[in-house]
Amino acid sequence: MVKVSIMGATGVIGKNVAFTLARADTVDEIVFFAREQSVEKARGETFDMYDALAAEDIDCRLTPSSDYEDLKNSAIVLITAGIPREEGMNRRDLAIPNAKIVDEYAKQIAVHAPDSIILIATNPVDVMTTVAYKSSGFPKSRVIGIGNHLDSLRLKAYFSKHININSSEVHTRVIGEHGDHMVPLLSSTTIGGIPLKYFAKSVDMEVPRLVKRLKKAGNTIISKKGATEYGPAFAISNLISTIITDSHKILTVSNYLEGEIGDIYDVSIGVPAVLSKNGIAMIVPIHMNDFEEHEFRIAANVIKETTDEVLKSLNE
Incomplete structure (x- = not known):
């Protein structure tokens, strides 16, 4: 049961x-x-x-x-x-x-x-x-x-709709903060197995505009209807189903890092992980280009600063 x-x-x-x-x-x-x-x-x-x-x-x-x-x-x-x-x-x-x-x-x-x-x-x-x-x-x-699972789904949908291609052909991921300091892994994104940087040369694709839209997605929805609702609910239900069915899918969630990625310690941040019925089975190593790694470190620092303030407040 x-x-x-x-x-x-x-x-x-x-x-x-x-x-x-x-x-x-x-x-x-x-x-x-x-x-x-x-x-x-x-x-x-x-x-x-x-x-x-x-x-x-x-x-x-x-x-x-x-x-x-x-x-x-x-x-x-x-x-x-x-x-x-x-x-x-x-x-x-x-x-x-x-x-x-x-x-x-x-x-x-x-x-x-x-x-x-x-x-x-x-x-x-x-x-x-x-x-x-x-x-x-x-x-x-x-x-x-829940980390960047919803952000990753949103970016996947944006690419799919923008170039009118089935979303199953889009493989992309967002890491970092679930917030302003999210980091789309564009260097690892592929469409139909073709790296984004090559695919974008053959179609009219304004990648920076899509990323900007992604970072404002939550606030845009809130400004128009008062709250985000269906997207988060389905993303969370998807995470729960992935765990209880022991499907070992790789999803981008927030977890407390102890040096598994980029020598980042003592902060919870969005990273790809294998999910099982026992929770996180493995943090998945990722390749980032120099810009993405720089942004990821900024995200970690921003989150840690807020976390330290919050923990101090709880202990007072």
């Missing part, structure tokens, strides 16, 4: 992940964990989803709860709870208030679901990944942030 718990399940991302995951029919139970004052809202969400799932003959148990005991035996606990980003806000603006929430939840997960994998979606996700890692005491392979 596979059980997944979602902390912050009544929020936009949390409930969308729950519904997407339930429809995928790969889990047996989803716990809709919410603060006590929001449990009835969580219960209403489960009633609504049961009606929808019945139309597809899906029997997934949906459990609304505010009791930490209900986290017991979870394979994965997803933390989405936190103050949402509003238009014009930088993800770093959320760091200290959201860290207090993640700190509390990570400690409770360690007590009630000690064998689980913690997946972090709360922003700023790289910083929150370190907070959860430090607060839970879990091995770093079992504390994973």
